[in-house]
Every structure is written in C-alpha cells, then in structure tokens.
Amino acid sequence: MSGTKRENIKKGTKVNIVQKQDQRSGKVTEGIVEKILTNSHTHPHGIKVMLESGIVGRVKEILD
Structure with missing residues (x-):
C-alpha cells in the first residue's frame, strides 16, 4: 500500500x-x-x- 494518504497510517504501523x-x-x-x-x-x-527509533522520513510503503 502506498504511503501518500494519511488515513492509511496509524501509530504502530510498520512502514518503509x-x-x-x-x-x-x-x-x-x-x-x-x-x-x-x-x-x-x-x-x-x-x-x-517519525519512527520509534527517532528517524524522520516520508512513507514509501506500508508493510502491515
């Protein structure tokens, strides 16, 4: 799934x-x-x- 829509991403979601x-x-x-x-x-x-590790970036792919 693409990471361009905010509704697809929640806290705890595994992403690239x-x-x-x-x-x-x-x-x-x-x-x-x-x-x-x-x-x-x-x-x-x-x-x-922002990931749990503190790294900031743009979502390219949702893995969950």
Whole structure:
C-alpha cells in the first residue's frame, strides 16, 4: 500500500520510509510509526512520520 494518504497510517504501523538524505539514492528504512508529522490528508511524496527509533522520513510503503 502506498504511503501518500494519511488515513492509511496509524501509530504502530510498520512502514518503509525514505529519509531526506536518502531521497536521491532511494534507500529505504524500515520501522514502526511513533508520530505522524504531516497535517494534510495526502502528500504526493509520502506522509512524513517519525519512527520509534527517532528517524524522520516520508512513507514509501506500508508493510502491515
């Protein structure tokens, strides 16, 4: 499932994110959502979240 809609992402959801510094390479980081940082309902590049590990990035894929 794509990570561009806020309604699909909840606290505790397992996701793949792309961090700001990895946008060019496309390297993804897997983790569990701690906080949703994007306020709008959708975002073309993915909803911005903070993982439980403290890493911030945009959701590329929802794994749950």
